[in-house]
Amino acid sequence: TGKTAPRRLSIFGSTGSIGQNTLNVVDHLGGRENFEISVLTGNGNVELLARQAKDFGARMAVTANDRHYEALKSALSGSGIAVASGKSGLMEAADRGADWVMAAIVGTAGLAPTLAAAKRGADIALANKECLVSAGDLFISAIRKGGGRLLPVDSEHNAIFQVLEENQRHAIERVVLTASGGPFRTASLKEMAGVTAETARAHPNWSMGLKISIDSASMFNKALEMIEARHLFGLTPEQIEVIIHPQSIIHSMVGYTDGSVLAQLGAPDMRTAIGYALSFPRRPNLPIERLDFAKLARLDFEAPDELRFPALRLARLAMTRGGVQGAVLNGAKEVALEAFIEGRLPFLAMAEITERVMDDLAGLPPAEDMDDVFAADRQARQRAADLMKLEIAG
Ligand code: NAD
Ligand code: MG
Known part of the structure; x- marks a missing residue:
């Protein structure tokens, strides 16, 4: 052969x-x-x-x-x-x-x-x-x-990629990104105020790197994913929904104009998404745990609470403002995340710092090339670092 x-x-x-x-x-x-x-x-x-x-x-x-x-x-x-x-x-x-x-x-x-x-x-x-x-x-x-x-490869976007009918693009009404809600899904703002990186990194369903685990706890991960979905699939901000689904079995969904919703389901194991990306357009044979629906018994859903998880609101803000606000959100968030991991910044302050940097840099012009993107990223990091210094100095 x-x-x-x-x-x-x-x-x-x-x-x-x-x-x-x-x-x-x-x-x-x-x-x-x-x-x-x-x-x-x-x-x-x-x-x-x-x-x-x-x-x-x-x-x-x-x-x-x-x-x-x-x-x-x-x-x-x-x-x-x-x-x-x-x-x-x-x-x-x-x-x-x-x-x-x-x-x-x-x-x-x-x-x-x-x-x-x-x-x-x-x-x-x-x-x-x-x-x-x-x-x-x-x-x-x-x-x-x-x-x-x-x-x-991001599991939500891989799920959407699997169920998005390219030849029916005009009939796509919305995508629904599922979110586990992370370790603080039911925590109060008061409880979240005092958490450490050790508790924030403990994700209920997925085993991931340190930063993305903490981003999942703050839902900054979902915020990034909303913006990611927008660009990947050419959507408007209004077409992107987020729903809390604590079991992480439905990885995301696409809703069409006839009312149909197509979803991709599977065990929370990144190898499914990786394998799909590697073998596309075929499906590989992988030893992923198979879903046992009788054992699962139920799938739950809750509306996300943007008061406790302001990152979601910031994602919408970045999308409606457009321009380099995505780069600014991400750059500021990375600096704040670093500080939280090192114990220099409280958990909830990550979103506060990020929002202030986004507001301060809302006047930056749209990027014409990658240098503009890198410049916006650098400015956001600098601004976040300055704000944190002021904050800590009291
Ligand atoms: P990780 O921390 O486990 O691994 C990061 C990798 O990047 C390592 O190989 C590390 O050596 C390398 N790296 C770190 N700093 C670097 C630097 N400054 N320059 C060059 N390389 C550097 O992270 P991860 O969980 O594997 O996530 C990787 C990416 O995939 C992230 O963007 C994350 O958001 C995304 N992602 C991860 C998951 C997951 O399940 N882990 C799911 C969806 C998306
Ligand atoms: Mg994801």
Whole structure:
């Protein structure tokens, strides 16, 4: 049988939660037999990165931090695997000719390399929602120009991607993003005021990286996802609904003009979305827990409370204001999140700081190119840091 050339994959952020799940999926789908691994990238976890690179026969391994270059180099000495580091290393990774790139670096750090890979025409499996929140239409147009596919990996957007009938676009009325509600779904504002990163990171259903887990507790994750959905599927803000669904079985839904609602259901396991993005348009065979409906017995829904979860309101504000407000929201939020993780900022102050920065920078002009996006991001971070200094000084 004539074997076609194996697909070449790169995984940006292979050492993270999504990255490790991606390699697990690759393994289940035949590993080195069926795929060629071009580049794996990580940050501080050099040991894991080196082990992954050897196990999967990667051509290149990149640590985002120059300080870890020597450690990675020595961990891979004699393996024949190329090693690079820093921002330039990530850009080199993006330039390598992978056909499919998993964009799973956390935060704005993932933007530049993902954009470069998109421009080169690679299919982009997008976990890094910050790309779309910050760069929105510019990112979409970079994908279009590059000619690759944009495959949503965020479970909600992957669900929508699975049930959105492309040839019925005119009949799409709304999308409904489901949210688990996180660990503080039933907590009062008073209770939330005093929580620590340790309690905030404990997600009831999903196992994820630290930052996205805390973003789930504050519902900033859902806020980012609303903006992400807008750009991915070309929706108006009014077409995007959020519903609390504590069991995380329905991953999201699309409502049509005939009243039909199509939903995608499954166990809360990111490998379904990753596998779909990797095998699209086919469905892979994966050992995901199968739903037992009799055992599930019920699925619950609640309207989200925007007083306790102001992040949702901020997402709508960013969408209606448009321009670089997405980049500003995300940049300010990242700085506030960092401060919360380090115990320097109370949980509820993350939204307060973010809103003040968004208001202060509401006059920034729309971005004409990526430099404008990066500038808005930098300004938002600076402004957030300044506000926090004032706050802490009292
Ligand atoms: P994680 O923290 O587990 O992993 C992040 C990865 O990025 C690691 O490989 C890390 O080495 C790398 N990294 C960290 N800082 C970096 C930097 N400054 N420069 C370059 N690389 C850096 O995060 P995660 O949970 O895997 O999430 C990754 C992305 O996927 C995020 O954008 C997140 O919002 C999104 N996402 C995650 C999930 C999930 O289930 N974990 C679900 C949906 C979307
Ligand atoms: Mg999600």
